[in-house]
Amino acid sequence: xxxxxxxxxxxxxxxxxxxxxxxxxxxxxxxxxxxxxxxxxxxxxxxxxxxxxxxxxxxxxxxxxxxxxxxxxxxxxxxxxxxxxxxxxxxxxxxxxxxxxxxxxxxxxxxxxxxxxxxxxxxxxxxxxxxxxxxxxxxxxxxxxxxxxxxxxxxxxxxxxxxxxxxxxxxxxxxxxxxxxxxxxxxxxxxxxxxxxxxxxxxxxxxxxxxxxxxxxxxxxxxxxxxxxxxxxxxxxxxxxxxxxxxxxxxxxxxxxxxxxxxxxxxxxxxxxxxxxxxxxxxxxxxxxxxxxxxxxxxxxxxxxxxxxxxxxxxx
Amino acid sequence: xxxxxxxxxxxxxxxxxxxxxxxxxxxxxxxxxxxxxxxxxxxxxxxxxxxxxxxxxxxxxxxxxxxxxxxxxxxxxxxxxxxxxxxxxxxxxxxxxxxxxxxxxxxxxxxxxxxxxxxxxxxxxxxxxxxxxxxxxxxxxxxxxxxxxxxxxxxxxxxxxxxxxxxxxxxxxxxxxxxxxxxxxxxxxxxxxxxxxxxxxxxxxxxxxxxxxxxxxxxxxxxxxxxxxxxxxxxxxxxxxxxxxxxxxxxxxxxxxxxxxxxxxxxxxxxxxxxxxxxxxxxxxxxxxxxxxxxxxxxxxxxxxxxxxxxxxxxxxxxxxxxxxxxxxxxxxxxxxxxxxxxxxxxxxxxxxxxxxxxxxxxxxxxxxxxxxxxxxxxxxxxxxxxxxxxxxxxxxxxxxxxxxxxxxxxxxxxxxxxxxxxxxxxxxxxxxxxxxxxxxxxxxxxxxxxxxxxxxxxxxxxxxxxxxxxxxxxxxxxxxxxxxxxxxxxxxxxxxxxxxxxxxxxxxxxxxxxxxxxxxxxxxxxxxxxxxxxxxxxxxxxxxxxxxxxxxxxxxxxxxxxxxxxxxxxxxxxxxxxxxxxxxxxxxxxxxxxxxxxxxxxxxxxxxxxxxxxxxxxxxxxxxxxxxxxxxxxxxxxxxxxxxxxxxxxxxxxxxxxxxxxx
Numbered sequence: 001x002x003x004x005x006x007x008x009x010x011x012x013x014x015x016x017x018x019x020x021x022x023x024x025x026x027x028x029x030x031x032x033x034x035x036x037x038x039x040x041x042x043x044x045x046x047x048x049x050x051x052x053x054x055x056x057x058x059x060x061x062x063x064x065x066x067x068x069x070x071x072x073x074x075x076x077x078x079x080x081x082x083x084x085x086x087x088x089x090x091x092x093x094x095x096x097x098x099x100x101x102x103x104x105x106x107x108x109x110x111x112x113x114x115x116x117x118x119x120x121x122x123x124x125x126x127x128x129x130x131x132x133x134x135x136x137x138x139x140x141x142x143x144x145x146x147x148x149x150x151x152x153x154x155x156x157x158x159x160x161x162x163x164x165x166x167x168x169x170x171x172x173x174x175x176x177x178x179x180x181x182x183x184x185x186x187x188x189x190x191x192x193x194x195x196x197x198x199x200x201x202x203x204x205x206x207x208x209x210x211x212x213x214x215x216x217x218x219x220x221x222x223x224x225x226x227x228x229x230x231x232x233x234x235x236x237x238x239x240x241x242x243x244x245x246x247x248x249x250x251x252x253x254x255x256x257x258x259x260x261x262x263x264x265x266x267x268x269x270x271x272x273x274x275x276x277x278x279x280x281x282x283x284x285x286x287x288x289x290x291x292x293x294x295x296x297x298x299x300x301x302x303x304x305x306x307x308x309x310x311x312x313x314x315x316x
Numbered sequence: 317x318x319x320x321x322x323x324x325x326x327x328x329x330x331x332x333x334x335x336x337x338x339x340x341x342x343x344x345x346x347x348x349x350x351x352x353x354x355x356x357x358x359x360x361x362x363x364x365x366x367x368x369x370x371x372x373x374x375x376x377x378x379x380x381x382x383x384x385x386x387x388x389x390x391x392x393x394x395x396x397x398x399x400x401x402x403x404x405x406x407x408x409x410x411x412x413x414x415x416x417x418x419x420x421x422x423x424x425x426x427x428x429x430x431x432x433x434x435x436x437x438x439x440x441x442x443x444x445x446x447x448x449x450x451x452x453x454x455x456x457x458x459x460x461x462x463x464x465x466x467x468x469x470x471x472x473x474x475x476x477x478x479x480x481x482x483x484x485x486x487x488x489x490x491x492x493x494x495x496x497x498x499x500x501x502x503x504x505x506x507x508x509x510x511x512x513x514x515x516x517x518x519x520x521x522x523x524x525x526x527x528x529x530x531x532x533x534x535x536x537x538x539x540x541x542x543x544x545x546x547x548x549x550x551x552x553x554x555x556x557x558x559x560x561x562x563x564x565x566x567x568x569x570x571x572x573x574x575x576x577x578x579x580x581x582x583x584x585x586x587x588x589x590x591x592x593x594x595x596x597x598x599x600x601x602x603x604x605x606x607x608x609x610x611x612x613x614x615x616x617x618x619x620x621x622x623x624x625x626x627x628x629x630x631x632x633x634x635x636x637x638x639x640x641x642x643x644x645x646x647x648x649x650x651x652x653x654x655x656x657x658x659x660x661x662x663x664x665x666x667x668x669x670x671x672x673x674x675x676x677x678x679x680x681x682x683x684x685x686x687x688x689x690x691x692x693x694x695x696x697x698x699x700x701x702x703x704x705x706x707x708x709x710x711x712x713x714x715x716x717x718x719x720x721x722x723x724x725x726x727x728x729x730x731x732x733x734x735x736x737x738x739x740x741x742x743x744x745x746x747x748x749x750x751x752x753x754x755x756x757x758x759x760x761x762x763x764x765x766x767x768x769x770x771x772x773x774x775x776x777x778x779x780x781x782x783x784x785x786x787x788x789x790x791x792x793x794x795x796x797x798x799x800x801x802x803x804x805x806x807x808x809x810x811x812x813x814x815x816x817x818x819x820x821x822x823x824x825x826x827x828x829x830x831x832x833x834x835x836x837x838x839x840x841x842x843x844x845x846x847x848x849x850x851x852x853x854x855x856x857x858x859x860x861x862x863x864x865x866x867x868x869x870x871x872x873x874x875x876x877x878x879x880x881x882x883x884x885x886x887x888x889x890x891x892x893x894x895x896x897x898x899x900x901x902x903x904x905x906x907x908x909x910x911x912x913x914x915x916x917x918x919x920x921x922x923x924x925x926x927x928x929x930x931x932x933x934x935x936x937x938x939x940x941x942x943x944x945x946x947x948x949x950x951x952x953x954x955x956x957x958x959x960x961x962x963x964x965x966x967x968x969x970x971x972x973x974x975x976x977x978x979x980x
Contacts, residue, residue: 052859055866059873061765063685065696071859075851079844082851095828096843100718101706105844108705111751118759118886121682122872126886129759133752134894140751141744144718148740151722157837216873220863224855293898300741307737311725 003253004092011091012082015238019230020044022237022274029278044230048223056219059120069116070221074228076109081235085242087262089160090252098157099147102239103140106191109228110136117213124205128212131289135197135209138296139190142183145303149180150243152310159239163246175316176306181244183302188236190296192229195281197292207286234270241269318367319387322395322438323374325360329353329431337424346413346423350406353427357403360434364395371440371504377447384440384502389808390573393649394437394565396805401558401656402430404784408664409550411780415671421462422548429455429554433562442491442501446484449566453480453530456559459551460543472542479529479539486526487566490519494574506574516575520582523570524589530563532616533623534593535931540616541600545608545676549667552608556615556663557656564622564652571630572645572813578634580729586627591739593620594746599903602753602895603927605888606676607666610757611659614702617746618655621717622648624739628720629814631732638816640723642807643831646818647716649806654701654709654795661698661788665691668777668785669761673770678888680768681761687774692762694785699758701792703751707845709795712829714747715839716803719831749895756891765882797842800829889925896927904928 024041031038058066080102085091097105110132117129151157153176154165165171190197193210202208208215214225242249248265250258287295309316332352336344364387371386387395409426416422432452439445457480461473493515494506511519529536544555571582597616604610625648632641666676668691675681685692701708721740727733766772776782795802807817819830828840874880900906904927913919956964 052863055864055868057868057870060869060871061683063683063763064689065685065763071852071855072848074855075848078851078855079847082847093843093847095838096840096847097706098837098839100715101711101839101844104704104706104711104715107703107748107751108700111700111703111705111755114755115759115763118755119685119763120872121764121882121885122880123884123886126891129755130886130891130894133755134898137745137748137752137895138898140748141741144744144747145737145741148718148722148737152725157719157722161837219866220859223863224859289894290897304737304741307740308734311733311737314725 001092004090007088007090007259008082008092011086011088012078014086015081015084015231015234016078016227018270019227019234020048022234022270023230025271025274026278026281029275030282033278033282044226048227051218051223051226052220054219056221059216062120062216066116066119066216067221069112069119070217070224070228073109073112074224074231076105076112077228077231077235080105080109081231081238083159084235084238085159085163085249086238087266088250088252088254088259089163089246090250090254091160094158094160099151099159099162100144100157102159103143103147106232106235107136107140109232113213113225120216122216124208124212124215127205128209128215131209132213135190135292135296138293138300139187142296142299142303143187143191145300145307146180146183146187149176149183149303149306149310152307153177159242160252163242163249164251166243166246167249176309177244179302179306179309181240183299183306184240184244186295186299186302188240189280190292190299192233192236194277196284196287197295199286207289209289237270237273238266241266241273245269317370317372317387318363318392318395319370319372319385319438321363321367322360322387322434323385325356325363325399326431326434326438328356329427329434332356333424333426333428333431336427337420341420344423346416346419347410349423349427350409350413353430354403354406354410356427357399357406357430361396361399361403364392364399367392378443378501381441381443381501383444384504385438385444386440386503387438389812390565390568391437393806393809394561395434397561397653397656398430398433398437398558401554401561401660402433404660404788405550405554405558406430407787408553408660408667408781408784409548411778411782412548412550412664412667412671414778416548417465418462421464422459422551425455425458425462426551429459429551433558436562437565440503442488442495442503442506445503445566446488446491449484449487452559452562453484456543456547456551456555459555460547462548462551463546466546468542469546472539472546475539476543479536483526483529483563486522486529487570490522490526490570493519493522494570503569503574507576510576513579516579517582519575520571521585523567523575524585527563527567527570528589528623530566531560531619531623532593532597533589533619534596534616535935537593537597537616538929538931538936541604541609541612544612544615545606549608549663549670552611552667553660553663556612557659560615560619561652561656564619564626564648567623567626568813571626572633578630580631580634580727580732582634583627583631583732584735586623586630587735587739590620590623590625590627591742593617594624595620595742595749596903598746598749598753599895599899600929602749602756602892603904605679607669607678607681607757607761608663608676610678610753611662611666614662614750614753615655615659617750618651618659618702621714621743621746622652622655624648624743625651625717625720627739628717628724628736631724631727631729631736633814635727635729637726638814640720640726641814642810642816642818643716643723644720645810645814646803646806647713647720649809650716650799650803651710651713653802653806654713654792657788657792657795658698658701658710661694661785661792662702664781664785664788665695665698668781669774671777672774675768675770678757678761681771682764682767682882682885683771684762684774687771688776690782691777691785694782694789695758695762697789697792699754701796703754704747705751707796707841707848709792709799712796712799712839712841714743716829716831717743719837723831752895756888760886760888760891764885767882767885797845799839799841803829896925900927903930905930 435448
C-alpha cells in the first residue's frame with residue numbers, strides 16, 4: 001500500500017520533471033541531424049523559467065475562461081500521464097481510470113484548448129481550433145479502436161493489466177499487435193502536433209495548428225500550456241512503451257534495485273523514442289492539412305482491422 | 317401505491333390544463349400554471365423513487381377492457397426521468413414563460429403533454445398506451461404550432477403530425493400482432509404468448525419504426541430537427557430530453573418485455589440504425605448554424621447511442637449472456653438519463669440566449685460569456701457533459717457502452733462479430749465529432765467578440781431559469797462523479813428485463829463502476845475529479861509561488877492590420893469547413909464552387925456550398941411524390957357525371973355479387 005502510493009507519487013512527478021528533458025533531447029538530435037550544434041537539452045527548462053517570470057499580456061477581449069483553462073488543460077494532461085505506468089506497474093490509483101478514461105482525459109484537455117482558442121476572437125485562434133477538432137475527430141476514434149485491439153488481447157482496459165498480459169508468455173507476437181503499434185505511432189504523432197501533421201517550430205499561418213491555438217497566450221499561462229504539451233509527449237511515449245515493449249518495467253512489490261532497473265529501462269526507451277522521433281521528423285516533409293485525414297484514416301482502419309481480427313479469432 | 321399517486325398527478329395535470337384553457341387570465345397566469353406543474357411533477361418524481369410496484373384497473377376506456385395501469389421497475393425508472401425533466405422544464409418556464417408571445421397557446425398544452433408522457437409509461441394495456449401516446453403526440457404538436465407566425469413552424473407542424481400518426485399506426489399494428497394469439501390487449505396477456513418466428517420479427521420491425529421515428533432514429537428523423545426547435549424552448553427541452561425517452565421506453569417495453577425471448581438477428585437492425593443515427597446526427601449538428609436545430613440533431617446522435625446499447629443488450633439476451641446484457645442495458649438506460657439532464661440545460665440555455673438577444677443563429681452571436689456569466693458556466697458544464705468528457709456524466713455512460721463492445725467477442729454469431737466492431741467505430745467517431753460540435757457551438761456563440769449588436773444589449777436571464785439550469789448542471793456533475801449510485805437505481809429495471817445486474821457498488825472501493833465482475837477494469841469519476849482538482853491546484857500554486865504576477869491588459873495582436881473587426885473571427889460555417897470537406901462528399905453529397913466575376917468586373921468573388929439531406933431526398937421526397945401522383949390519379953374520379961357514378965355503383969355491385977358466388 002505505502003509502496004504503491006510511493007510508486008504512484010514518484011511516477012507522477014517523474015513525468016512532470018522529465019517532460020521538458022524529452023523535448024530538449026528531440027530538439028538536440030534534430031539540430032545535430034541538420035548539422036547545427038543546437039541548444040542544450042536543458043533549454044526547455046530555461047524557457048519555462050523565463051516564461052514564468054515574464055508578465056502576462058492579456059487580450060482585452062479575453063474572458064475568465066482564458067485565465068482558468070491553462071491550469072485545467074495542464075491538470076487533465078498530467079492526471080492522464082500519472083495513470084500510465086512508466087517504470088513500475090503497481091500504481092495505487094490505476095483502478096480509478098482505465099485506458100479509455102486516460103484517452104478521454106486528453107480529450108478534456110483538447111476540448112478546453114480548442115475552446116479557449118476561440119475566446120479572444122482572432123482568426124488565428126479559430127483556424128487552429130477548427131483544424132485541431134478536425135484532426136481530433138479522426139485521431140480519437142482511431143485511438144479508441146487501437147485500445148480495443150490491445151484490450152481484447154489483454155482482456156482488460158487497465159494499463160497495469162495490459163502490461164502484465166503483454167509480458168506473459170501466452171501473448172507472443174501477433175498480427176493485431178503489430179497493426180495496433182503502427183496505428184498508435186500515427187495517432188501519437190498527430191496528437192502531439194509533430195511533423196508531418198503539424199510543425200511545432202513553425203509560425204506560418206498556412207501550417208499552424210497547435211501554435212495558432214496558443215498564439216494569444218504569454219508569460220506564465222504559456223509556460224503552463226507548454227509544460228502540458230511536453231507532458232503529453234512523455235505520456236504517449238510511455239504509453240506506447242508500456243503497451244508494446246513493457247520489458248524491464250518493475251512488477252508489483254518489487255525491491256529497490258528492481259525499481260532502479262525499471263527506471264533505467266524507461267529512460268532508455270524515452271531516449272530511443274525521442275531519437276526516432278527526431279530522425280523521422282527530419283526525413284519527412286509536412287503534409288497539407290487536407291492530407292491529414294488520409295493519414296489518420298490509416299490509423300483508424302488499422303484499429304478497426306485489428307479489432308475485427310480479434311473478433312474473428314482470439315489468436316491472431 | 318405509486319401507480320395511484322401517479323394517476324392522481326396525471327389527473328391534476330389534466331385539470332390544470334383544462335383550467336388554464338378555460339380559466340381566467342389572471343387566475344391561471346403563466347407562473348402559476350408552471351409552478352403548479354413543477355410541484356405536481358415533483359410529487360410524481362418522489363412517488364416514482366420511493367413508491368411500491370403494483371397494478372390497477374379503472375372502469376374507463378373500452379367497456380370490455382377497462383383501463384389497465386401499473387408501475388413496475390422499468391416504468392418507475394422512466395417515471396423518475398419524465399417527472400424530473402418535466403419539473404425542471406416547468407421551473408425554467410416560470411421565468412422563461414413571461415417572454416411568450418401568446419402564452420394562452422402554450423399554457424393548456426404544457427401540463428397535458430407531461431400528463432400524456434406519464435400515462436404512456438404507466439399504461440398496462442395497448443388501448444390505454446396508444447391513447448396516452450396520442451395525447452402526448454397531439455399536445456406536443458399543439459406546442460410546436462404555438463408560434464403560428466413563423467412560417468417554418470407550420471411546416472414543422474405538418475411534418476410532425478404526419479410522422480406522429482405514422483408512428484402511432486405502426487405501434488398499433490405491432491400491438492395487434494402481439495395480441496393475436498389471445499385477442500386481448502392487456503399487456504399481462506401479451507407477455508404469456510410466444511409468436512411464430514416471422515411474426516415476432518415483424519413486431520420488432522414495427523416497434524423499431526414506430527418508436528424509432530418518435531425517438532429520431534435515422535432515416536425517420538426528418539421531423540425532429542424541424543419540430544423540436546419550433547416549439548418554445550422549455551417545450552424543446554421536454555421534447556428532446558424527455559419525449560424521445562418515452563419512445564425509447566416504448567421500444568424497451570415491446571421488445572424486451574412483451575415480445576418474449578429475443579432472437580440474435582434482432583440486434584442487427586437495431587445496431588445499424590443506432591450507429592447510423594449516432595454518426596449522421598452529429599455530422600448534421602456540426603453543419604447547423606441554428607442553435608436549437610443543432611441541439612435537435614445532437615439529440616438524434618444521443619438516441620443513436622442509446623439504441624446501440626439496446627441492440628447489444630438484445631444480442632446478449634438472445635445468447636443467454638445475462639451479465640453482458642445487463643451491462644449493455646445499464647449503459648443504454650444510464651445514457652438516456654444523462655441525455656435528459658444535459659440536453660435540458662442546453663435547450664434552457666438556448667432559450668435564454670433567444671430571450672436575451674432574439675437570435676438563434678450562432679453566426680450572429682459571440683461573447684455571451686461576458687453578458688450572461690452564470691448561464692455560460694452552466695452551458696459549459698452541459699457542453700462538456702454531452703461531449704463525453706470525464707469526469708462528467710456523458711463519459712460515464714459512453715465508457716460503459718465501450719466496455720460492452722469489449723465483451724462482445726464472446727458472441728457466437730459471425731454476423732454480430734463483424735457488425736459490433738464496426739458499430740464501435742461509429743460510436744467512437746460520434747463521440748469525437750460531438751466534442752467538435754460543441755466546441756464549435758460554445759466557442760462561436762459564447763466566446764469571442766460579439767458578431768452583432770444584439771449581444772451588446774443582452775443581459776443575464778431571470779433567476780428561475782438560472783435555478784433550473786444550475787440544478788440540472790449540478791446533477792450532470794453529480795451523476796458523473798457518482799455514476800454507481802444511478803446505475804444502482806437502474807439495476808432493478810435491468811434485473812427485470814434481462815435477469816441480471818451490474819456488480820453492486822457497495823462491494824467496490826469508493827463507489828467505482830465495474831462492468832463485469834470477472835474483468836479487472838473499473839472507473840471512478842469521483843477520484844478522477846479529485847485528481848483533476850488537486851493537479852490544477854498544484855499547478856496554480858506552483859505558478860503563483862514561482863512565477864511573476866504581473867498582468868497587462870492589451871489589445872489583440874492584429875498582425876499589423878489595425879482595426880480588425882469582429883467579422884474577422886472564424887464563422888460557424890468556416891469552423892466546420894475542414895470536417896465538411898472530410899465527411900461531406902460522402903454524407904451530404906456536398907460540393908463547393910467558387911464563382912469568379914469575369915475579368916474587368918469589380919464584383920467580389922463568391923463561394924457557394926451545397927449540402928444535401930439525403931434522408932429527405934432518397935426517402936421522403938419519393939414517398940411524397942408517389943402520394944401526390946396517386947392523388948392526382950384519383951383526382952379524375954371527382955369530376956365525372958352522375959351517370960358515370962351510377963354505372964360505377966352498378967358495376968361494383970355486380971362485381972361483388974360475382975365474387976360472392978365464385979367464393980362459395
